[in-house]
Amino acid sequence: MRLAKELWEYREMVISLVKRDLKSRYKGSVLGFFWMFLNPLLQLAVYTVVFSTILRAGIEQFYLFLFVALVPWIFFNTCLSAGTTVIFSQQDMVKKIYFPREALPLSFTISQFINMLLSFAVIFLVVLLSGRGLHLRALAFLPLVMAAEFLLALGTVYFVSALNVYFRDLEHILGIVSMAWMYLTPVLYSLDMVPQQYVGLFYFNPMTAVIISYRKILYDGVPPHMDTLLGSLAVGAAVLLAGQAVFGRLQRHFAEEL
Amino acid sequence: MEGCKTGDEIAIQVQDVKKSFRLYYDKGHTIKDKALHRGRRQYHVSEILKGISFAVKKGEALGLVGHNGCGKSTLLKLLTRIMYPDGGSIVLNGRVSSLLELGAGFHPDMSGRENIYINASIFGLGRKEIDQRIGRIIEFSELEEFIDNPVRTYSSGMYMRLAFSVAINVNADILLIDEILAVGDVNFQAKCFRRLMEIKGAGTTIVLVSHSTAQIERICDRSIWIQDGLVKKEGSPADVHREYLDYMARQREDAMGAAQAETARDTGKDASREKQACHMHMRKSIPQDGQEKNHPVEIVSAVLKDADDKKRVVFRLGETVRLELELNALARMEEYLIEINLVRADGLFCAGCSTAEDGAACSAWLGRKRLELCFSRMELLAGNYHFDLHIAKADGGTFFFGGNIAAFEVAQREPGRGIVHLNHSWIWE
Numbered sequence: 001m002r003l004a005k006e007l008w009e010y011r012e013m014v015i016s017l018v019k020r021d022l023k024s025r026y027k028g029s030v031l032g033f034f035w036m037f038l039n040p041l042l043q044l045a046v047y048t049v050v051f052s053t054i055l056r057a058g059i060e061q062f063y064l065f066l067f068v069a070l071v072p073w074i075f076f077n078t079c080l081s082a083g084t085t086v087i088f089s090q091q092d093m094v095k096k097i098y099f100p101r102e103a104l105p106l107s108f109t110i111s112q113f114i115n116m117l118l119s120f121a122v123i124f125l126v127v128l129l130s131g132r133g134l135h136l137r138a139l140a141f142l143p144l145v146m147a148a149e150f151l152l153a154l155g156t157v158y159f160v161s162a163l164n165v166y167f168r169d170l171e172h173i174l175g176i177v178s179m180a181w182m183y184l185t186p187v188l189y190s191l192d193m194v195p196q197q198y199v200g201l202f203y204f205n206p207m208t209a210v211i212i213s214y215r216k217i218l219y220d221g222v223p224p225h226m227d228t229l230l231g232s233l234a235v236g237a238a239v240l241l242a243g244q245a246v247f248g249r250l251q252r253h254f255a256e257e258l
Numbered sequence: 259m260e261g262c263k264t265g266d267e268i269a270i271q272v273q274d275v276k277k278s279f280r281l282y283y284d285k286g287h288t289i290k291d292k293a294l295h296r297g298r299r300q301y302h303v304s305e306i307l308k309g310i311s312f313a314v315k316k317g318e319a320l321g322l323v324g325h326n327g328c329g330k331s332t333l334l335k336l337l338t339r340i341m342y343p344d345g346g347s348i349v350l351n352g353r354v355s356s357l358l359e360l361g362a363g364f365h366p367d368m369s370g371r372e373n374i375y376i377n378a379s380i381f382g383l384g385r386k387e388i389d390q391r392i393g394r395i396i397e398f399s400e401l402e403e404f405i406d407n408p409v410r411t412y413s414s415g416m417y418m419r420l421a422f423s424v425a426i427n428v429n430a431d432i433l434l435i436d437e438i439l440a441v442g443d444v445n446f447q448a449k450c451f452r453r454l455m456e457i458k459g460a461g462t463t464i465v466l467v468s469h470s471t472a473q474i475e476r477i478c479d480r481s482i483w484i485q486d487g488l489v490k491k492e493g494s495p496a497d498v499h500r501e502y503l504d505y506m507a508r509q510r511e512d513a514m515g516a517a518q519a520e521t522a523r524d525t526g527k528d529a530s531r532e533k534q535a536c537h538m539h540m541r542k543s544i545p546q547d548g549q550e551k552n553h554p555v556e557i558v559s560a561v562l563k564d565a566d567d568k569k570r571v572v573f574r575l576g577e578t579v580r581l582e583l584e585l586n587a588l589a590r591m592e593e594y595l596i597e598i599n600l601v602r603a604d605g606l607f608c609a610g611c612s613t614a615e616d617g618a619a620c621s622a623w624l625g626r627k628r629l630e631l632c633f634s635r636m637e638l639l640a641g642n643y644h645f646d647l648h649i650a651k652a653d654g655g656t657f658f659f660g661g662n663i664a665a666f667e668v669a670q671r672e673p674g675r676g677i678v679h680l681n682h683s684w685i686w687e
Binding site: 010 | 279287288335338339340341342354356358359362363365367368372375376379380381382383384385388
């Protein structure tokens with residue numbers, strides 16, 4: 001509670017940092033802002049070529065199937081890997097000024113989240129062009145899925161950014177981890193393709209439920225299962241609280257460790 | 259403490275605060291290092307603060323002095339809440355702003371105005387508060403024409419001016435400052451100083467860490483001298499600083515004394531060889547003038563003493579300085595004059611004393627001879643000085659020249675302006 005109150009007092013800082021992050025991304029280069037869209041589109045092109053012409057997965061409109069999962073995955077993945085450096089790269093500030101340290105992971109996650117929202121403009125366009133159409137009854141659940149993913153991502157950034165101060169090679173380890181994590185999450189394939197005996201294990205991965213819900217809403221055009229959705233919200237909240245607790249303990253010695 | 263008696267509101271209450279650091283000999287920062295080289299990760303615990311207590315009343319300005327590494331900057335970091343104490347408690351009442359880091363969060367590609375918003379928000383200001391202050395901040399920085407240009411186009415002076423303007427206009431209840439009043443040119447510094455006095459006048463509590471005791475004396479009501487992690491003395495800045503500076507001067511004197519004793523011991527060990535070498539050296543040091551080789555003079559000793567005949571290397575303004583020389587002429591010296599020049603460490607020639615000008619007799623001499631030059635009242639301002647010895651021929655040639663034969667320091671609370679202190683008085687008509 002104390003933390004929430006303090007972060008509220010420092011909301012202007014969070015807002016400015018988010019703005020700075022977003023602005024600095026497109027200032028300085030003409031293409032800059034478009035990279036935000038281009039990057040997922042190019043990844044989409046590569047995966048589509050590989051999986052619908054070479055490794056035929058037999059999924060109808062694979063590009064769409066992939067795209068609605070890939071964009072949310074990129075958001076989470078960036079938080080996992082780039083999130084490590086959030087504290088470390090702003091150490092001058094951390095060592096010299098008081099502010100609630102949580103503001104840094106928070107603003108980083110928000111700015112990544114806004115990036116994802118912008119990419120969703122492209123998703124909506126692709127969905128409409130595909131002829132599948134946007135279903136309002138399904139779309140109503142989209143904010144909840146996004147909220148679940150946001151909680152999960154924020155909790156993860158708390159973890160990795162704090163741990164990276166103490167273990168500087170975490171960044172590199174997480175590069176491998178995030179690649180493995182992607183293949184263990186049904187982003188490139190559907191859960192139906194997983195052998196029955198392993199499906200249970202997949203649900204230990206909190207991203208599985210999130211990705212499945214996104215796909216239900218945008219690819220199948222139906223509301224996600226309520227237990228999947230509520231489950232991922234609960235897991236997201238739990239990860240956030242755990243991340244916050246770890247961050248809160250570790251941040252006491254940031255200034256000495258950096 | 260004092261506050262409790264008078265019942266004034268306390269802004270900062272520090273109670274028995276302790277802080278230690280682990281100093282690692284070889285600290286690993288990676289998982290690999292931490293897992294594989296556990297044995298290598300030895301450290302010793304260095305206790306920086308050993309139980310400090312003090313209180314600052316609301317609206318009071320407190321100065322913290324102490325030598326490097328005494329813990330005053332650590333204390334300031336604890337007050338800023340960047341670090342947490344290992345023991346004891348710190349209570350701060352009111353919004354805290356610190357001038358420890360200027361320009362936090364500045365982004366080079368953004369305009370000065372945008373950066374003001376970012377920087378001020380990191381200090382904890384809300385949008386409305388920044389909107390209210392932005393005019394004053396820009397005006398204070400004197401960057402009106404450039405405020406919408408990207409910060410990367412600023413000179414470093416402009417950058418610091420902008421950063422300082424934000425920090426000083428935050429209007430905190432408690433302002434913590436660490437040695438940063440040296441921003442910009444003299445005029446801007448004067449302006450910062452005036453602004454600081456205004457802030458103080460408005461009832462802001464200030465804690466200032468500075469090496470310049472003069473700066474603290476101008477701003478602060480009270481001063482705390484921290485020594486080895488403890489409060490050594492607390493009181494009015496003038497009193498505390500007098501003792502502090504005396505202590506620091508003694509420290510330097512001891513250090514220099516020890517160094518001299520060491521050299522003296524070494525010299526004693528093989529005095530003859532040393533003397534030979536010295537002799538050779540002096541011969542060698544003259545060859546520019548070539549013909550003087552035949553009249554070498556040795557300096558046997560050159561010592562500085564005070565009026566009480568005590569050896570000294572640090573003096574204070576107004577004290578007696580006596581330069582005692584023992585010279586050894588290896589050939590009979592006739593028709594010579596002695597010049598001793600007083601030179602500041604940066605090479606500035608401060609004063610010259612000549613036996614010829616002063617009409618001091620210089621009789622012919624061979625072998626050892628003592629000479630004393632006495633300054634009954636040394637009026638030089640703080641700094642490092644040394645003496646050069648020149649034994650000249652009456653016709654202008656050189657018998658002997660020795661640079662830096664004895665060095666001393668003048669320690670003063672105020673650095674002072676100029677080179678010497680001239681006795682003066684003011685008269686209004």
